[in-house]
Amino acid sequence: MIQFETDDRSRAVGIVDGDTIRRVSSVATMRELALKAIANGRTLAAEVEAAGTEETYDYGTLLEEMRVLVPLDHEDPAHCLIAGTGLTHMGSAAARDQMNQKVQEGGEQSLTDSMRMFKWGMEGGRPEGGEPGVQPEWFYKGDGSIVVRPGASYPVPAFAEDEGEEPEVVGLYVVGPDGKPYRLGFAIGNEATDHVMEKKNYLYLPHAKLRHCSYGPELRVGDLPRHIEGTVRIRRNGDVLWEKSFPTGEDNMCHSLANLEFHHFKYEQHLRPGDVHVQFMGTSVASFADGIKTEDGDVFEISIPDFGRPLVNGTVRTPVPYAMSSMAVL
Incomplete structure (x- = not known):
């Protein structure tokens, strides 16, 4: 739809x-x-x-x-919450082997905070018996005002150090009059991120995530397939600059969908009747990891055959809307 x-x-x-x-x-x-x-x-x-x-x-x-x-939004953007979870995908076998090797050689103390959280997810992110598992990494991305429609370009702020793609599956939800969340289905998502800023220090992650994003064009109703194969491309001047396939779905994740949803909707402020929630479920690939630096005018294309038409968005640099000298004092 x-x-x-x-x-x-x-x-x-x-x-x-x-x-x-x-x-x-x-x-x-x-x-x-x-x-x-x-x-x-x-x-x-x-x-x-x-x-x-x-x-x-x-x-x-x-x-x-x-x-x-986009296939779901709210007429008042302030009532559409855009959020995401990271470190949810197992990635390649080589990365898992490397993590295990570090654990065996140096123990828990040798792990970075990111790798430690990833390990927690591997061990406790897929609970059984209806009980919640370990919390995933969670971040706030913005409200509905940072969403651009399929085909449109992302405004990239002048202060941004990078505008990298993150191809993901997105869960789309509406909170009912009873205060309970209802999942409509899923869509292709591009959770664009400033990876250069994020790499400087993981405490900059909240800044790096406050960027425009898109999802769609289609809503896929029903359950999420356990294994999904998609393809992400970056085009520059019409030519493919970079391309990679990416796996997703619960068979490729260290957290179950139910666990991700529980830890998002366990907060009372996320259960306001009538609100829309857009939850990015995490990625397994990014061009930044392959040394790609995006430029103004690059076009992202993310396709998943089971989800219909691809999601295509460009990029365009925009001025910063606020300057230090422009603060109004009442």
Whole structure:
């Protein structure tokens, strides 16, 4: 499913049917559809079936004209929380072997804080029996105002030292009137990060994460496949600069999905009725690790065949909106 703008630029929800989008009747946003499903005690798919569909649109034209929106948002961006979890993916066998070797040779004290947290996830991130496991790394990325639609370019602030991609699966949630979170499904995500800043000191991670991001274009309803293979590319002047496949899904993660969701929604302030939550689930590859330095105008392309059309976004440098000398005193 997607959210998009009609010919008169009003909002709509659509079902993807190959190259055609069938507009869902009686709703203008995915959030509205989700709240109706909650009220009626139906799944999202059952609510769509009950609502029916109206006119159709050409999917390619909607994408070309940048009329496809992210698949879930909130009309008030302050009520859309963008967050993420890191150190959730096992990565390559070589990295795991290296970690194990460090543990055997130097013990726990030889590990960095990041590797120690990764080890905790490996040992306790997939609990059984319904009990929560170890906490993952968690970070706040911003509210809905830092989200750009598929096809649009990320504003990269002038002070940024890097604008690197992070290809991920994103969980999309709405908090119901009962104060409980409801998962609508999943989407492709690009959790762009300032890796140069982050590398200076891990305590700079919160600064490095406060960057624009995107997800979509499609919402995949239902459960997340246990094993997913995607591909991420960076294009510069139309040519592929860098390309890599990435695995995700629970078979490739040291935390279970249920554990990640519990540790996000265990906080009372994350259970405000009507709010939207967008949770980036972590990545296993990044071009920065391969020595790539992105430039203004580079284009990121992330594709996962099971998730429909790829997520494509460019980059554009923007001035800093605030200067030290501009503080107004009341």
